[in-house]
Amino acid sequence: MGEHATYVYAVTQEQPALDELRGIGGSSVRGLPVEGLVALVSSVALAEFGAEPLRRNLEDLGWLEATARAHHEVVEASAALVVTAPLRLATVYHDDARVREMLEQRREELAAALARVVGRAEWGVKVYDDNATAAAPDGAVADDPAAGPGASYLRRRRLERDAAQQRGRAAAERAEAIHLALAATASASRRYPPQDQQLAGHSGMMMLNAAYLVDPPGAEALRGRIDELADGARYDLTGPWAPYSFAVLEQGS
Amino acid sequence: MTAEVLATDPVAPAQRVALVDLLDRLLAGGVVIVGDITISIADVDLVHVSLRALITSVGTEQGDPGEY
Numbered sequence: 331m332g333e334h335a336t337y338v339y340a341v342t343q344e345q346p347a348l349d350e351l352r353g354i355g356g357s358s359v360r361g362l363p364v365e366g367l368v369a370l371v372s373s374v375a376l377a378e379f380g381a382e383p384l385r386r387n388l389e390d391l392g393w394l395e396a397t398a399r400a401h402h403e404v405v406e407a408s409a410a411l412v413v414t415a416p417l418r419l420a421t422v423y424h425d426d427a428r429v430r431e432m433l434e435q436r437r438e439e440l441a442a443a444l445a446r447v448v449g450r451a452e453w454g455v456k457v458y459d460d461n462a463t464a465a466a467p468d469g470a471v472a473d474d475p476a477a478g479p480g481a482s483y484l485r486r487r488r489l490e491r492d493a494a495q496q497r498g499r500a501a502a503e504r505a506e507a508i509h510l511a512l513a514a515t516a517s518a519s520r521r522y523p524p525q526d527q528q529l530a531g532h533s534g535m536m537m538l539n540a541a542y543l544v545d546p547p548g549a550e551a552l553r554g555r556i557d558e559l560a561d562g563a564r565y566d567l568t569g570p571w572a573p574y575s576f577a578v579l580e581q582g583s
Numbered sequence: 584m585t586a587e588v589l590a591t592d593p594v595a596p597a598q599r600v601a602l603v604d605l606l607d608r609l610l611a612g613g614v615v616i617v618g619d620i621t622i623s624i625a626d627v628d629l630v631h632v633s634l635r636a637l638i639t640s641v642g643t644e645q646g647d648p649g650e651y
Contacts, residue, residue, distance in 0.1 A: 335620060381620055395602055398609050402600070418613035422620040432616060443614060454604055522607045530603045539607070568600065574608035579615065 336423045337374040339404040339416070340572075341367055341433070341440050343448075346411035354400040362426055364433040367440055370408055371429060379422050388420070405572045409451075415443050415577035439579045447577050450517060450543050451570035453552055456525070457508055458564045459501045460534035505538040508559045515551040516542035520575045534564065541575040 337354055345361040345368050353359045357372035377383060387393040398419060405416040423429045433440070477485065513519035524536035544552055549570065556567055 338616075338618070341614065379620060384620065394606075398602065398605050399599075401609060402605055416608075416613045418615050419609040421616055421618040424619045428619055432618075436616065440614070454607075520612075522611060525603050525607070530601070541608075541612075568604055571600075571608065574612040576612075577614055578612070 333376055334373045334425075335376050335379050336371045336426050336429050337379060338421045338423065338429055339370045339372070339401055340408055341369050341415045341417065341444070342408055343413040343444050344368060346370075346408045346414075348404070348407055348411075351404060351407050352400075353404050354397055359404055362429055362433070364430050365437055367433050367437060367444075369429050369433055370404060371426065372404075374422065379420070384420060384422070405574075409572035413444050413448050414572055415440065415447065416572050416574050436579070443577050443579055446518075447543065447573040450545050450573065450576075451549065452573045452575055453542050453544060453549060453567060453569035454571060455508075455512060455538065455540050455542065455552075455556060456532075456536055456566040456568075457505060457538040457560055458532060458534040459497075459504075459537045460564060461497065501535065501537040504563075508538055508556075509540055511555060511559050512540070512542055512552055515548050515555060516544045517548065518543040518576050522575075537563075541571070543573060543576040 339353065339359070342361075343366070345363060348359050348361075348370070351359050353372040354374055355372075355378070357374065359370055359372055361368040362371055378387065387397075401416075401419055405414060408414045409416075423432065509519070509521060520541045522539045522541065524539050525532070527533075527536070530536070542548075542552055553567065556565060
């Protein structure tokens with residue numbers, strides 16, 4: 331094992347023209363062709379991507395963001411040109427030969443994953459419930475004059491909790507309905523956990539965080555329906571994304 | 584970290600995607616192949632680790648007003 335390792339961004343159906351593109355840490359991006367598949371790779375320093383440094387670096391937000399964005403840039407550039415299956419962040423091999431070996435071993439699964447996303451792109455939908463965090467208005471729960479302050483307090487707390495649970499259930503049902511309707515326009519769909527409010531910087535509660543794999547007419551349908559389905563609820567539509575959520579290997583392989 | 588959104592403008596590819604959206608996909612999506620080096624961190628919950636880093640960082644940046 332030398333001082334460098336091989337970082338794999340994505341597997342594609344053919345070699346995209348990425349001559350000018352720079353990858354992680356400004357590295358050049360190479361294509362390793364094997365039997366009808368191409369792995370897009372860069373050489374990275376083991377001092378950064380070896381097991382121990384990698385573990386540390388993944389906890390460093392600055393490093394994580396730079397690496398994620400560099401990975402994404404390569405994937406985006408490739409997906410704009412050829413059918414691309416992005417790999418999960420930080421897939422690293424000892425050298426190019428090991429990557430070729432992997433491509434040979436997983437060729438059929440990778441080819442199948444690529445075939446499933448041909449001509450399709452991913453769109454992200456996030457829907458928010460702006461009422462979720464609103465406190466019950468003052469006086470909404472009338473104090474019972476006959477009860478002591480302790481009992482009144484407990485009663486008020488219980489009612490507030492019940493109301494919050496009810497809102498939560500209603501939001502979950504609404505999210506499910508929106509998701510099912512959008513999924514019907516897509517060839518595949520996937521839900522992610524709602525993003526952390528502090529992280530994402532959104533207000534209100536995120537009730538739906540999902541991705542949809544669509545062909546161009548499907549994308550039109552999705553864009554057309556989201557507004558009507560959200561029915562006044564705030565939403566974000568992001569995309570088109572490379573098929574991160576859908577270029578996955580079949581289970582059991 | 585701002586939540587920039589590509590939203591309804593498909594002809595703005597240069598616009599930066601929100602890091603949280605990217606991490607959803609890069610840490611929980613993508614083709615999962617155990618590499619030579621990632622094998623040793625396979626037991627690490629990447630999402631957890633990364634989000635913990637993010638939360639810590641964001642909390643620090645905002646000076647954590649402390650509601651209580």
